[in-house]
Amino acid sequence: xxxxxxxxxxxxxxxxxxxxxxxxxxxxxxxxxxxxxxxxxxxxxxxxxxxxxxxxxxxxxxxxxxxxxxxxxxxxxxxxxxxxxxxxxxxxxxxxxxxxxxxxxxxxxxxxxxxxxxxxxxxxxxxxxxxxxxxxxxxxxxxxxxxxxxxxxxxxxxxxxxxxxxxxxxxxxxxxxxxxxxxxxxxxxxxxxxxxxxxxxxxxxxxxxxxxxxxxxxxxxxxxxxxxxxxxxxxxxxxxxxxxxxxxxxxxxxxxxxxxxxxxxxxxxxxxxxxxxxxxxxxxxxxxxxxxxxxxxxxxxxxxxxxxxxxxxxxxxxxxxxxxxxxxxxxxxxxxxxxxxx
Ligand code: HPA
Ligand code: ZN
Numbered sequence: 001x002x003x004x005x006x007x008x009x010x011x012x013x014x015x016x017x018x019x020x021x022x023x024x025x026x027x028x029x030x031x032x033x034x035x036x037x038x039x040x041x042x043x044x045x046x047x048x049x050x051x052x053x054x055x056x057x058x059x060x061x062x063x064x065x066x067x068x069x070x071x072x073x074x075x076x077x078x079x080x081x082x083x084x085x086x087x088x089x090x091x092x093x094x095x096x097x098x099x100x101x102x103x104x105x106x107x108x109x110x111x112x113x114x115x116x117x118x119x120x121x122x123x124x125x126x127x128x129x130x131x132x133x134x135x136x137x138x139x140x141x142x143x144x145x146x147x148x149x150x151x152x153x154x155x156x157x158x159x160x161x162x163x164x165x166x167x168x169x170x171x172x173x174x175x176x177x178x179x180x181x182x183x184x185x186x187x188x189x190x191x192x193x194x195x196x197x198x199x200x201x202x203x204x205x206x207x208x209x210x211x212x213x214x215x216x217x218x219x220x221x222x223x224x225x226x227x228x229x230x231x232x233x234x235x236x237x238x239x240x241x242x243x244x245x246x247x248x249x250x251x252x253x254x255x256x257x258x259x260x261x262x263x264x265x266x267x268x269x270x271x272x273x274x275x276x277x278x279x280x281x282x283x284x285x286x287x288x289x290x291x292x293x294x295x296x297x298x299x300x301x302x303x304x305x306x307x308x309x310x311x312x313x314x315x316x317x318x319x320x321x322x323x324x325x326x327x328x329x330x331x332x333x334x335x336x337x338x339x340x341x342x
Contacts, residue, residue, distance in 0.1 A: 016314035019245035024281025025086035079120025087128040099137040141169035144177035167195035179211035201226035243317030247280035260299035
């Protein structure tokens, strides 16, 4: 298939994004603009020099830069602008449903109020729902390099805004911070009605995926690449239809894999795992949903059925109602039926 044809096909697929850190969608141009209006000096003197700094050997090197970038976000309008920029961008890529993460502790630890963060993000999500017809869910992520006690404080701060939050997640530095560290706060979060997900098996071992399932009781695993090290774990994921939200460009940029050709998504689909493709931190990793689909499809030579399966899986793995899932899945199937490809 010609590259331009593949791009056009991917553009037209109705898509769902289930693994996106809103702070990771902070493009350098907007970062400069917000830094300027908040009178904050950035370490960089130009957009080019920021982009040059985006070379990472591992997750931690990325996180250090990602947390620094987020420091210019102070006011509700900043969080609105960040979220709105992301939503208009993915709307242009035919993303019709999003389930996005935010990291409250990255902001509350700097003295920014939980209300400021969530009101800005939610206002943009609501506007996108009204004006762009994008449906959404919001997931509050605990930072795993901090203590469980800190996570409990965040849970407490979230309670007045419980009606705006659908689930909790677990992100940041994985190695040395296993899911088991957060058993109690995940239990308390479930008691508040939050759905549960966690990053596991990105840099950490398959054992961390077991812990996320058995100890945290997550309904979905973010990344989960390392599951293929453990056949019993793969069986478990298949039997319970636990989705894995994969992020191919992120995996290449953070050296989770050496090159895109090594990405495990096809192996996972072949085994019957509910694998999906997302963008993680698109401003840092070189692409949004379409670029993730495109680079994966190109490197792994994905065929029509595999592309369609990935798109369907994302709606299946989402937290939409059964009826909404079926509607989107029909749209995906209809779309592929109109295409004349193998
Ligand atoms: N992994 C863990 N934590 C993160 C990531 C990621 O890819 N992106 C933002 N926080
Ligand atoms: Zn992530």
